[in-house]
Amino acid sequence: MFNFFKKAPEIKKLPFLVDIHSHLLPGIDDGVKSFEESLHILKIFEGLGYKKVITTPHVMSDYYKNTSESILNKLHQTRDFLKDKNIDIKLDAAAEYYLDENFIEQLMSNEKLLTLGDNYLLFETSFLNKPAFLEDAIFNINTQGYKPVLAHPERYGYLENDEGLVDNLKNMGLYFQLNYLSLTGFYSKSIQKFAVKLLKRNLIDFIGTDCHNAFQASEIIKSLGTRNMKLLMSQHFKNGSLL
Numbered sequence: 001m002f003n004f005f006k007k008a009p010e011i012k013k014l015p016f017l018v019d020i021h022s023h024l025l026p027g028i029d030d031g032v033k034s035f036e037e038s039l040h041i042l043k044i045f046e047g048l049g050y051k052k053v054i055t056t057p058h059v060m061s062d063y064y065k066n067t068s069e070s071i072l073n074k075l076h077q078t079r080d081f082l083k084d085k086n087i088d089i090k091l092d093a094a095a096e097y098y099l100d101e102n103f104i105e106q107l108m109s110n111e112k113l114l115t116l117g118d119n120y121l122l123f124e125t126s127f128l129n130k131p132a133f134l135e136d137a138i139f140n141i142n143t144q145g146y147k148p149v150l151a152h153p154e155r156y157g158y159l160e161n162d163e164g165l166v167d168n169l170k171n172m173g174l175y176f177q178l179n180y181l182s183l184t185g186f187y188s189k190s191i192q193k194f195a196v197k198l199l200k201r202n203l204i205d206f207i208g209t210d211c212h213n214a215f216q217a218s219e220i221i222k223s224l225g226t227r228n229m230k231l232l233m234s235q236h237f238k239n240g241s242l243l
């Protein structure tokens with residue numbers, strides 16, 4: 001009960017090896033603003049022990065009209081910039097698809113979507129309201145041969161108070177990716193609480209930084225000694241399998 005007073009473990013490096021959620025390709029979403037900012041963050045990640053970053057620009061028909069082509073073009077430009085910058089981290093790209101009609105159309109048209117590792121497909125939904133077609137979408141993602149990964153489940157209000165829905169989604173084969181900073185209270189106290197609950201129930205498959213900018217990267221460094229890290233370090237995640 002009085003965990004607050006327990007000494008947090010001293011952690012200098014994170015054990016995840018591969019980050020699977022971030023916004024580090026400049027100018028194509030609400031992530032980094034420049035190649036220099038991307039380099040700065042990747043240097044921090046390298047120092048934290050990451051060997052590979054699969055960055056995931058937003059694809060959202062209303063705001064970020066990215067395509068596989070625009071994302072891969074920017075990936076190649078970013079890799080060119082990093083070439084002589086003395087950084088030893090592999091940079092790949094996939095996407096964070098927003099669950100909207102456009103996404104469903106793309107999915108059903110058999111267009112090849114950008115995926116992580118062995119066909120894991122990262123997607124997000126509205127934060128407040130459960131999409132009416134959520135279960136259908138997960139079913140279709142599966143039947144199209146992808147493995148659905150829900151980005152930051154701890155951030156959705158509609159999941160927080162519905163344990164039955166959480167269990168149903170997991171039973172459908174949905175993977176959960178927790179945002180690292182959710183555990184520090186960076187987003188809110190209630191998100192932190194829900195993140196801890198999901199971890200304690202062993203429902204988290206992947207950890208991601210969801211890093212958008214240099215400030216968030218500095219928050220990750222600051223978090224290393226905080227109290228939920230012991231819980232995080234006691235569990236095993238699938239990140240390393242994507243190396």
Ligand SMILES: [Fe+2]
Binds near residue numbers: 023096
């Ligand atoms: Fe994201």
